[in-house]
Amino acid sequence: MTVIGIVLIAGALYLSMDRIGSMLNIAKPALKMTISTGINESDGSPTITNITFEQIQVIYKGSDVSAGFPDISVVARNETLVAAPVTYWAAQPWVEGDKNYTLTLSFRESFTPKTGDLLLLTIRFTGIGGHILGKNTAFYEWK
Numbered sequence: 001m002t003v004i005g006i007v008l009i010a011g012a013l014y015l016s017m018d019r020i021g022s023m024l025n026i027a028k029p030a031l032k033m034t035i036s037t038g039i040n041e042s043d044g045s046p047t048i049t050n051i052t053f054e055q056i057q058v059i060y061k062g063s064d065v066s067a068g069f070p071d072i073s074v075v076a077r078n079e080t081l082v083a084a085p086v087t088y089w090a091a092q093p094w095v096e097g098d099k100n101y102t103l104t105l106s107f108r109e110s111f112t113p114k115t116g117d118l119l120l121l122t123i124r125f126t127g128i129g130g131h132i133l134g135k136n137t138a139f140y141e142w143k
Helices: 002-015 017-023
Strands: 028-039 046-058 071-078 090-093 099-106 118-126 132-141
Touching (some): 046 099, 046 132, 090 099
Antiparallel strands (some): 071 090
16 A cells, blocks of 8 residues: 555656746756758758747756767757857757657756847758758747
């Protein structure tokens, strides 16, 4: 009976981590991006067909996966492309063709986005040998 009680309490805590994180002030802002990709028919290079954004709260820091090629990766800078990155690199394995990728950008401890901050997001497609196949810049105004 005690084991069942412990399992139920652990399950309830796990399911409400977002609320607990907010109450304990350990939840941090993050930007969740869904990137739709395709292939340019004229030269075979990767293209971005759509990007959607969602502001979320997370209780962890770091990138989505370890680096491996080929991949699609994103890093954000605040206000200018020459500024230091304000997020960790987020990456997902990339497969050529039409596909959707969801990446979560968590912010470095030294930066908390404020309403009106303009984030410049560098999106890179990297091939097997580590060479850049395509690069795009997206913009997001923090709300």
